[in-house]
Amino acid sequence: MMLFRRLILPVLIISLLPAAILAQTARSVRIVRQSPEDLTGQVVTMIDGQERVIADEAWNAWIIEEGRAVVYSGSDGAGGFENEGQSLWRYDAATGGKRKLMAEFFMIRKVVEAQSRSGETALLVTMMDGGLGAPHVAVVDPKRGQVWRQQMARFVGVRNGNIAVALYDPDEIQLQENPRPRKLVYYSLDDLLSRNACPCWPVGVPLEVFE
Secondary structure (H helix, E strand, O other), X not given: OHHHHHHHHHHHHHHHOOHHHHHOOEEEEEEEOOOOOOOOEEEEEEEOOEEEXXXXXXXXXXXXXXXXXXXXXXXXOOOOHXXXXXXXXXXXXXXXXXXXXXXXXXXXXXXXXXXXXXXXXXXXXXXXXXXXXXXXXXXXXXXXXXXXXXXXXXXXXXXXXXXXXXXXXXXXXXXXXXXXXXXXXXXEHHXXXXXXXXXXXXXXXXXXXXX
């Protein structure tokens, strides 16, 4: 009897959850700008056939976790060149909850999901700065926040839960349109996701402190 109760209890708990919460997923997302000159706009997502404004100001947005969440880049980053640093926020489609995952010195250009070998989800964030125009990358745990970053770098591959990252020399980035990487490095996403979440980078602290 005790074993039967243990088996049936999770089923009963799930069945008691509101059907709306179980079904809510984001099907599309877009940035609605008031005019062509505006760089930011409202984040509008389609959830259960209805459009919902989930943020008043963002640069870009991406659906993740098979529609269970949306992430978007905001203006409340950590400073940077001419205060260009952006943030990354996660919106839960079922609960409507929001969480700030990252605050950076750089502009966020792209967010892509990747799976670790153990099945955990990581967000690969591609960034750029407006000074050198240099690329930078970060890995974000969608549950906890940013866990890793690398300046002067690009993601060049993802395979079997590992990422390949190309590192560049700052001088070559300035002088060449398509610079060759000085080095390729490889990381396990499981190893990166096991790290403690980074704090928001303090304004004024030298970037090399966090390399």
